[in-house]
Amino acid sequence: MTPSDVLKEYWGYDSFRPMQKDIIDAALEGRDVLALLPTGGGKSVCFQVPGMMREGLSIVVTPLIALMKDQVQNLSDRGIRALSIHSGMSRREVELALNNAAYGDCKFLYVSPERLGTGMFKSYLEVLPVNFIVIDEAHCISQWGYDFRPDYLEIGAIRDVLDVPVIALTATATEAVAADIMEKLRFREPLLLKSGFERANLSYIVRKVESKLEQLRSICNGVEGSGIVYMRHRNRCEEIASFLSSTGVSASFYHAGLDSRTRGERQARWKSGEIRVMVCTNAFGMGIDKPDVRFVVHMDLPDSIEAYFQEAGRAGRDEKRSYAVLLWNDNDRRRLLQIEKTSFPPLDYIEDIYDKLHVFYRIPYDQGMGRQLKFDLAEFAGHFSLDRAGVSYALKYLERTSHIVFEEDMEICTEVKVTVDRAMLDELAPSLPDRRMLVVLENIMRSYPAVFSYLVPIDEPLQAEKCSVTVSQYRQLLYGLSLEHVINYVPADRSTVIILRHDRLQRGNVDLQPGLFRHLKESWHTRSEAMYSYASTDEVCRSAQLVAYFGQRNAAPCGECDVCRSDGTAAVIRYVETHPGYSLEEIASFAANPAVGFPKDWAETLRVLVDSGRLDAPRVI
Numbered sequence: 001m002t003p004s005d006v007l008k009e010y011w012g013y014d015s016f017r018p019m020q021k022d023i024i025d026a027a028l029e030g031r032d033v034l035a036l037l038p039t040g041g042g043k044s045v046c047f048q049v050p051g052m053m054r055e056g057l058s059i060v061v062t063p064l065i066a067l068m069k070d071q072v073q074n075l076s077d078r079g080i081r082a083l084s085i086h087s088g089m090s091r092r093e094v095e096l097a098l099n100n101a102a103y104g105d106c107k108f109l110y111v112s113p114e115r116l117g118t119g120m121f122k123s124y125l126e127v128l129p130v131n132f133i134v135i136d137e138a139h140c141i142s143q144w145g146y147d148f149r150p151d152y153l154e155i156g157a158i159r160d161v162l163d164v165p166v167i168a169l170t171a172t173a174t175e176a177v178a179a180d181i182m183e184k185l186r187f188r189e190p191l192l193l194k195s196g197f198e199r200a201n202l203s204y205i206v207r208k209v210e211s212k213l214e215q216l217r218s219i220c221n222g223v224e225g226s227g228i229v230y231m232r233h234r235n236r237c238e239e240i241a242s243f244l245s246s247t248g249v250s251a252s253f254y255h256a257g258l259d260s261r262t263r264g265e266r267q268a269r270w271k272s273g274e275i276r277v278m279v280c281t282n283a284f285g286m287g288i289d290k291p292d293v294r295f296v297v298h299m300d301l302p303d304s305i306e307a308y309f310q311e312a313g314r315a316g317r318d319e320k321r322s323y324a325v326l327l328w329n330d331n332d333r334r335r336l337l338q339i340e341k342t343s344f345p346p347l348d349y350i351e352d353i354y355d356k357l358h359v360f361y362r363i364p365y366d367q368g369m370g371r372q373l374k375f376d377l378a379e380f381a382g383h384f385s386l387d388r389a390g391v392s393y394a395l396k397y398l399e400r401t402s403h404i405v406f407e408e409d410m411e412i413c414t415e416v417k418v419t420v421d422r423a424m425l426d427e428l429a430p431s432l433p434d435r436r437m438l439v440v441l442e443n444i445m446r447s448y449p450a451v452f453s454y455l456v457p458i459d460e461p462l463q464a465e466k467c468s469v470t471v472s473q474y475r476q477l478l479y480g481l482s483l484e485h486v487i488n489y490v491p492a493d494r495s496t497v498i499i500l501r502h503d504r505l506q507r508g509n510v511d512l513q514p515g516l517f518r519h520l521k522e523s524w525h526t527r528s529e530a531m532y533s534y535a536s537t538d539e540v541c542r543s544a545q546l547v548a549y550f551g552q553r554n555a556a557p558c559g560e561c562d563v564c565r566s567d568g569t570a571a572v573i574r575y576v577e578t579h580p581g582y583s584l585e586e587i588a589s590f591a592a593n594p595a596v597g598f599p600k601d602w603a604e605t606l607r608v609l610v611d612s613g614r615l616d617a618p619r620v621i
Helices: 003-011 020-028 043-053 065-077 091-103 119-124 150-158 175-184 212-222 234-246 260-272 305-312 330-343 347-360 377-384 388-400 422-431 436-447 460-466 471-483 514-536 542-549 562-566 569-578 584-591 602-611
Strands: 033-036 057-061 082-085 108-111 130-135 166-170 192-194 202-208 226-230 251-254 277-280 293-298 322-328 372-375 404-412 414-418 456-458 487-490 493-500
Touching (some): 003 020, 003 043, 020 033, 020 192, 043 057, 043 130, 043 166, 057 150, 065 108, 082 091, 091 119, 091 460, 130 150, 150 175, 166 175, 202 514, 202 542, 202 562, 212 226, 212 234, 212 293, 212 322, 251 260, 293 305, 305 514, 330 514, 347 377, 347 388, 388 404, 388 514, 414 436, 414 471, 436 471, 460 471, 514 542, 542 562
Parallel strands (some): 033 192, 057 108, 057 130, 082 108, 293 322
Antiparallel strands (some): 404 493, 414 487
16 A cells, blocks of 8 residues: 555545655655654654554654543544553553553554653563654754753663664754754654745734733634633633633633643533633643634743744644734743743752752652652742742753653552551551451562652552452552551652652762753743744744744745734735736736725835745736
């Protein structure tokens, strides 16, 4: 079968979008390929089609659990077997999925990046029949990108075991970041394929306003269909959603502080159209495939062009007219400067946070590697009288330099610590109300020797099976042991979690990589300034500004953004495109009517549009 045959059979499409076929052909030739496609450009087809054409399965690395679940379900609906493993699964569930991938007829195995370095995953690599390694959101592997994730660096080590082509995909990478991605993924030879970043159906609008709420209300009432409103801070999401609801707009809010069930319900209601507008932080939207989003509004100035381009690009994936609106004022500029200062606290402050983290959890020097700590930012900051934002950024830098893993809203295992001496257990045994409690204790002590020293994560399904009880019964027995003051019992939960990558270091021995710190700070400032320049420049087409940032030069004016509309370019384009067989004389006559909005220098505007290829040359009289 040809790639076109596979596309038609499983996806029902007659032809590929721009660049998809080139990317697929390169992969089928056995070449490593980095694909830059705009948000909504059909990235999944670029690896799913070649994956279907080769024996074996494709490992797909993605940080987006919502995307995993959506794509596994979509593939299943097409009769294609796919599995996923991520942080929300127990050890037993992961082992079962890996076993099925190795010995079943699975075609795609989706893996979250934090699973790549685990011993279990590595132990299966040599038996998995892998045909491609796919990396979605590939910019996350680059230290110089806007969304670096240390776990992505594990991908390079996988290539030592698997000699198969890499297909890397992203919607947002500058030329420098693209080169870094290919180096980190150990490309055998550089190959960068990218389509044009223009979105012809997406109108970019920037408005400098003092009253953002009034503008937002006007947008929601003036544009039909679903929308997304992005906020920087969680506490503003509920406030803005309430405001919209009070004006008759169906709205709700979403951020990482909500529990997973609430987030899932709201996401489903928004996708179905029951909720029209979702007010959210950037925790919402990643991997959400809703094609008919008619508008995306940013109520705050984003940190970078990359983040803005990706979030704005969630509008209009069905290729119908949609709007990306950025509302800003001088206060946003001041906030960005303040955020830059807060985001990069001094290195001695970061080292102090590292030390306080171990003090808070009573972890002595030369111990702690692998410890999983349930972390409450407000409690930690309050205990030491610290600013929460500064602590958060310090922890994120400690993660970037591989000292910790900092996971927000992670599903954490049950944890247990035995609080009595071994010698006392024999004396306590006869007094336990349920004899099965002793069996539970004995299995825990055999499986987890450190259980006498500190809280250790317990694999409940595995331990329940060893004790010949159900998981529910096992939890009841643990609870009973805690009532008898034999163990400390922390039930499974969802929480922010810190995982220690190594034993506690003495002060002065914590490598915080000063050179990296300086470079990251400079890069952040450069991206922030580019974002401010985009918002404040009203003389260059918005679309042209955005694509130029990603290295696409000489883009034609879009004719639909606020800049193009203000100079009459849109009027020229609309007239020319709706009047086949036009002449310069006819255009001049039309331009004489002031009501149509033609610019005074319409002839020069027309020349630029013709020279750039946006319009065909007009007939000469």
